[in-house]
Amino acid sequence: MKLLKLVPDHTNIHFLKWRVPFYVISILLIAASWALVLTKGLNLGVDFVGGQMIRVTFVGKPDAPVASMRDEIANLGYGDPIIQRFGKPNEASIRMKLPEGSEQHPDLANTMAERITKALKTAHPEVRIDGVDSVSGKVSGELFRTGLMSLAFAMIAISIYIWVRFEWQFGVGGLFALFHDVSLTLGMFALTGLEFDLNIVAAILTIIGYSLNDTIVIYDRIRENLKKFRKMPLPELLDLSVNETLARTVMTSLTVLIALVPLLLFGPASLFGLTAAITLGIFVGTYSSIYMAAPLLIWFGVKSDSFVPTEGGPNKAERAARGEA
Amino acid sequence: MLDFPRWKRIWLWSIIILVSLASLPSLASLGGMKWPENLPDPSINLGLDLAGGSHILLEADADQIASQRLESMEESVRSAMRQATPAIRIGDVSTQGKRLSFLVESASDVDRARELLLPLVNGQGLRREWSLDVIDETRFVLTPTQEGLDAALDQAMDSAKDVIDRRINAIGTLEPTIIRQGADRIVVQAPGQEDPEALKALIGQTAKLEFKLVDQNALPSDVQAGNAPPGSEIFPYAEGTPFAGGKVAVRRLGGIKGDSLTNAQASVNPQTNENIVNIQFDQQGAAKFARLTTQNVNKPFAIILDNKVLSAPNINEPIRGGSAQISGSFTSESANQLAIALRSGALPVDLKVIEERTVGPDLGADSIRSGMIAMGIGTGLVLLLMLITYGRFGVYADAALVLNVLMILGIMAVLNTTLTLPGIAGFVLTIGAAVDANVLINERIREERHRGRRVVQAVEVGYTEASRAIFDANITNVIAAVLLFLFGQGPVKGFAVVLVIGVITSVFTAVTITRMWVAGWLRRARPADLHI
Numbered sequence: 001m002k003l004l005k006l007v008p009d010h011t012n013i014h015f016l017k018w019r020v021p022f023y024v025i026s027i028l029l030i031a032a033s034w035a036l037v038l039t040k041g042l043n044l045g046v047d048f049v050g051g052q053m054i055r056v057t058f059v060g061k062p063d064a065p066v067a068s069m070r071d072e073i074a075n076l077g078y079g080d081p082i083i084q085r086f087g088k089p090n091e092a093s094i095r096m097k098l099p100e101g102s103e104q105h106p107d108l109a110n111t112m113a114e115r116i117t118k119a120l121k122t123a124h125p126e127v128r129i130d131g132v133d134s135v136s137g138k139v140s141g142e143l144f145r146t147g148l149m150s151l152a153f154a155m156i157a158i159s160i161y162i163w164v165r166f167e168w169q170f171g172v173g174g175l176f177a178l179f180h181d182v183s184l185t186l187g188m189f190a191l192t193g194l195e196f197d198l199n200i201v202a203a204i205l206t207i208i209g210y211s212l213n214d215t216i217v218i219y220d221r222i223r224e225n226l227k228k229f230r231k232m233p234l235p236e237l238l239d240l241s242v243n244e245t246l247a248r249t250v251m252t253s254l255t256v257l258i259a260l261v262p263l264l265l266f267g268p269a270s271l272f273g274l275t276a277a278i279t280l281g282i283f284v285g286t287y288s289s290i291y292m293a294a295p296l297l298i299w300f301g302v303k304s305d306s307f308v309p310t311e312g313g314p315n316k317a318e319r320a321a322r323g324e325a
Numbered sequence: 326m327l328d329f330p331r332w333k334r335i336w337l338w339s340i341i342i343l344v345s346l347a348s349l350p351s352l353a354s355l356g357g358m359k360w361p362e363n364l365p366d367p368s369i370n371l372g373l374d375l376a377g378g379s380h381i382l383l384e385a386d387a388d389q390i391a392s393q394r395l396e397s398m399e400e401s402v403r404s405a406m407r408q409a410t411p412a413i414r415i416g417d418v419s420t421q422g423k424r425l426s427f428l429v430e431s432a433s434d435v436d437r438a439r440e441l442l443l444p445l446v447n448g449q450g451l452r453r454e455w456s457l458d459v460i461d462e463t464r465f466v467l468t469p470t471q472e473g474l475d476a477a478l479d480q481a482m483d484s485a486k487d488v489i490d491r492r493i494n495a496i497g498t499l500e501p502t503i504i505r506q507g508a509d510r511i512v513v514q515a516p517g518q519e520d521p522e523a524l525k526a527l528i529g530q531t532a533k534l535e536f537k538l539v540d541q542n543a544l545p546s547d548v549q550a551g552n553a554p555p556g557s558e559i560f561p562y563a564e565g566t567p568f569a570g571g572k573v574a575v576r577r578l579g580g581i582k583g584d585s586l587t588n589a590q591a592s593v594n595p596q597t598n599e600n601i602v603n604i605q606f607d608q609q610g611a612a613k614f615a616r617l618t619t620q621n622v623n624k625p626f627a628i629i630l631d632n633k634v635l636s637a638p639n640i641n642e643p644i645r646g647g648s649a650q651i652s653g654s655f656t657s658e659s660a661n662q663l664a665i666a667l668r669s670g671a672l673p674v675d676l677k678v679i680e681e682r683t684v685g686p687d688l689g690a691d692s693i694r695s696g697m698i699a700m701g702i703g704t705g706l707v708l709l710l711m712l713i714t715y716g717r718f719g720v721y722a723d724a725a726l727v728l729n730v731l732m733i734l735g736i737m738a739v740l741n742t743t744l745t746l747p748g749i750a751g752f753v754l755t756i757g758a759a760v761d762a763n764v765l766i767n768e769r770i771r772e773e774r775h776r777g778r779r780v781v782q783a784v785e786v787g788y789t790e791a792s793r794a795i796f797d798a799n800i801t802n803v804i805a806a807v808l809l810f811l812f813g814q815g816p817v818k819g820f821a822v823v824l825v826i827g828v829i830t831s832v833f834t835a836v837t838i839t840r841m842w843v844a845g846w847l848r849r850a851r852p853a854d855l856h857i
Contacts, residue, residue: 003856004713009775055688110678114522130688132521136679139382143814150812157808158801165797199747202809202817206824209805210758213798217765220794248768252761255710259703259757263750267699268692270374271750278754 006254007247015242016235019295026292030180033187040190045197046095046133048147050140052113054094055086055130056120064092065124072119078112084195087269091130098136109134147201151182154208162216169300170219174212177285177293181211184284185277194273203277210256210278211285214249215293221245222297234302238294253286329841337841341728347735355697367738371516372745374816375693377686378516379524383676385485385509390478390674394469395420398445398455400578402427402467405441413438417464424468432463442467452476478509481673486511489528491669496527511676521683526659531631531675532666534583534604534651536617539625539637543574563633565654573634575627581617582671585610589667591660600655602664603648611647619643628653630663631675682815696749703753704730711760715767716856721842722763725834729759732830733823742826745819755827761798762835765791771857780855781847788840795836802828 046053058064066083073081073094082095094116102108113132120127135143155178163171182204189196221241229237257279264275350368353360360366373380399420406413413434418427429438439459446455446467454473458466482505489511493501501515515524540557549572553559558577562568588605606614617626618640627637628651635653655663708726711719733755737744770787778786803825810821846852 003716004710006714009771057688110522110525110681128687129685131684132681133683134678134681138384139680146812146814150808153812154805154808157804161800161804198814198817202747202813202820205805205809206754206820209802209824210754212801213758213761216798216801217794220797224790244772245768247771248761248764251714251764251768252758255707255760255764256754256757258706258710259753262702262706263696263699263753265699266695266702267750267753268695268746270692270746271696274747274750275753278750 005247006250011246012239012243013246014239015290016239016295016298019291019298022291023295026180026288029187030183033183033190036190037186040193042186042189042196043193045195046135046140047197048140048144050135050137051098052096052109052135053131053133054096054113054116055132056092056094057088057128057130058090058092058124059126059128061090061126063089066092068123069094069120072123073116076112076115076119078116087272091269098134102136109136143198147198151201151204151208154205155179155182158208158212162212162219166219166223167302169297169302172300173293173296174215174219176296177215177288178208178211180288180292181207181281181284185281188280189273189277194276197273199271199274200277203274203281206278207281207285211281211288213252214286214289217248218242218245218289218294222294222302226302234298238297242290242294249286249289253282256282329844334841337838341732341838344735344739345728345731347739348731348733351734351738352731355693367741369734369738370741370743371689371693372743372748372816372819373514373516373682373689374684374746375689375744376516377684377689378514379521380680380682380815381513381515381521381525381528381678382506382680383511383513383528384679385478385482385511385674385676387474387478387509387674390481391423391469391474392420393674394474394477395423395425396577398425398467401445402442403578405445406438409437409441413441424466426464426466429463429465435459435463438465475508482509482511484670485672485674485676488670488672489513492527492665493524495665495669510679517686521681523658523662525678525681527662527665529676529678530662530666530672532583532663532669532671533631534586534667534671535580535629536583536614537575537577537580537627537629538617538621539627540574540576541624548572548574560627560629560632560634563630563635563653566635567654568634573627573637575629579617580626581610581613583667584671585613586667589664591655591657591664593657594650594652597652599652600657600660601650601652602655602660602667603650604667606647606649608647611645614647614649615643615645618645692746692749696746700749700753700756704756707756707760711763715763717846718763718767718770718839718843718855718857721839722760722767722835724842725763725839726756726759728838729827729831729834730756732834733826736826736830737822742822743819744823745816747816747820748823751820751823751827755823755831758802759827759831759835762791762795762832763839765795766836766839767857770855774855774857780852783855784843784847788836792836795832799828799832 056064064085066085069092070081070083078096078099084093084095085091086093096112096116099108099112113134117129155175158178159171159175162174185204185207189200218241221244222238225232225237225241232240260275260279260282263271264279267275347367350360350364350366354368360368399418402425403415403418406415414430415427416430418425429435439457442457442465446457447453452472453470454476455467455469458468460466486503486505489503493503493515501513504512506512513528540554543554543557547554548559551559551572553574556577557574559572559574562571562573583604585607586604587607590603592601592603593599594601622640622643625637625639628635630653635651704726708723711722711726713719715722730752733752766787769791770783773783773786806821806824806828810818810825813821
């Protein structure tokens with residue numbers, strides 16, 4: 001049996017030759033993402049802005065009657081609902097702001113949910129209430145803060161880890177690649193208007209963990225080659241390292257993608273945002289490892305003597321890791 | 326590196342077999358099969374988003390506890406001063422500004438008053454519950470200490486949790502989890518609850534029942550305007566009662582609380598056909614109730630539930646038996662809920678629902694089904710890709726992957742963790758990423774063969790060199806997942822659990838276990854070349 005080779009042996013692509021144009025593109029993409037986030041904004045879900053989300057399925061109907069639902073709910077006098085398709089065509093989500101004064105009297109929110117579901121059930125006997133999420137402004141504020149905090153902590157903790165295990169240049173390079181991945185993911189959510197909720201924060205944290213996988217594998221090879229080829233010019237050495245690990249990079253990204261895509265296509269509707277974010281993140285993460293994390297090392301002036309074995313220092317940890325494996 | 330003594334092999338294989346066995350009940354339940362009842366059943370819990378159910382987050386009103394304490398301190402101080410011999414006359418009592426202050430009318434009583442107050446302000450042990458100051462010679466100021474307030478809140482939350490527990494147990498059909506969260510919150514999670522509104526009505530009702538004398542001297546116009554005369558307070562009539570919209574002024578002190586009940590039962594008044602709740606005071610409560618009704622015959626008193634007046638009947642004759650009847654335009658359902666609530670005791674503090682998430686059981690079942698289908702397809706594709714890319718080494722990686730899935734399920738079942746909807750996504754991601762270790766190893770072995778190393782050496786170097794990158798790369802995943810677990814809420818925690826367990830098991834199966842298999846094969850077959 002002939003085995004599949006995604007990347008032919010002795011592949012030698014001069015990735016680093018185009019590092020400047022790619023860097024410009026990447027920085028433009030980051031800027032565009034933030035511009036989108038700041039101008040268009042993220043479609044924050046009830047987790048982060050508070051409010052109520054009711055999910056309904058019209059059992060046995062081909063479509064959810066969005067227009068008539070909108071009228072029925074608007075008639076209740078709680079303001080206009082935001083109604084979105086959710087998953088299958090006969091499923092929908094209804095988002096409402098919490099009624100005035102519900103901070104003091106939380107039962108107002110309950111009454112609203114009851115009245116909405118009752119109105120829908122009267123007009124559409126086939127409706128099935130799949131879930132109700134009510135989040136008060138106080139809780140949503142806390143969720144937003146802890147969400148941001150966890151993202152910041154994750155980025156910093158991981159960069160410190162890389163700095164300790166490698167050198168500071170690698171830590172900064174890794175952080176920059178992370179920033180790139182997170183920015184582009186946020187940009188995608190601003191662009192598409194997909195709902196941004198707690199699941200997406202989880203997805204971004206996952207991206208932070210996984211996108212660094214690639215970066216670390218390449219960095220590990222760069223470190224190895226720096227020790228092996230003392231005289232090789234850095235751009236050439238980086239190219240060599242990227243090419244040597246390219247088969248693995250492609251293969252791993254592919255296995256993750258083929259595992260995730262079925263979930264994206266056939267999985268539960270409420271996982272769509274999470275899966276989409278991770279899928280995109282893996283994609284950008286692979287790119288950023290090659291084009292963001294590696295070239296920075298040239299500009300930071302990593303030298304071959306960065307990893308000359310010394311007593312203590314990172315090499316000690318390295319030996320420990322080797323011993324464990 | 327490739328040396329596996331017999332004891333090590335036996336050890337590894339027993340781990341594999343044990344953990345896989347532990348995964349079987351969970352596999353059966355996720356696949357919708359029935360697990361034989363006479364076998365041990367360490368199965369994964371399904372989160373509310375998969376099983377269906379309600380998650381309710383309640384927050385206590387800490388200010389209310391503070392003002393309750395202030396009120397009861399005022400009563401204790403008044404009675405201590407009254408009961409002193411000779412009685413100490415006090416005046417100008419105020420509870421403004423969250424502290425209690427009063428004047429002792431005669432300066433010679435100051436020291437005696439201080440002696441009497443000391444036992445009231447010191448709590449259990451070394452804790453100071455209140456700080457006591459005397460200003461301008463005769464004015465006492467009692468300020469609650471933060472320590473005392475925190476302890477009171479803590480105590481109130483503990484007893485609120487017990488009350489909720491008793492109330493839910495009174496229905497008997499639910500198996501809820503009730504957890505205190507932080508200083509002033511309680512989470513109630515009830516799987517499979519079809520009607521969350523009834524659950525909320527039951528646990529959200531404070532059920533603070535009070536009997537207070539109506540202040541008949543208050544001017545009706547003042548009462549309607551909400552201006553309470555000194556020593557009185559104003560409560561509105563409850564919605565649905567005959568006088569709804571009206572207000573009543575009642576004497577602030579000297580009433581009876583309904584927390585000393587021995588029983589409460591819903592029933593129907595045979596004359597009026599009205600839904601009522603019969604209550605029975607305990608001995609102490611009955612004595613107090615008898616005293617109040619004896620001293621105030623022919624005066625009206627108000628029955629107040631959760632700061633709303635249900636009715637304000639006249640006391641026609643002293644009530645000595647300790648039993649009473651409450652009516653207040655109840656439905657049979659709300660009378661029953663009130664009876665349960667009163668039997669379980671009042672909540673020591675009002676609890677507000679600040680977050681609520683409900684998932685219908687049908688949606689949960691749909692999610693499991695579509696999640697499992699997607700996971701099956703994804704796993705199949707990954708297995709196939711590994712097989713056609715790495716041949717024999719792909720088979721080892723595939724076997725390790727299957728083992729990895731079983732191990733995650735087994736460990737989750739044994740640790741009694743919860744699988745949530747995002748957890749399914751974590752599973753799929755782990756399946757895609759778990760083979761990364763094998764990819765790294767296999768690619769490295771390929772490389773080393775190209776460089777001309779001999780078979781055994783290439784494999785050995787492949788495992789050694791790749792292990793370093795595998796270790797570093799997985800640490801970052803663990804860091805992210807641990808932060809996710811620490812900061813994440815509810816279902817997201819379930820995602821983090823799967824990721825952390827998955828990272829650890831995948832390194833074990835993909836590195837250690839495949840190495841054992843590869844080493845065994847090398848020893849048996851002694852291949853001259855590797856087809857990789």
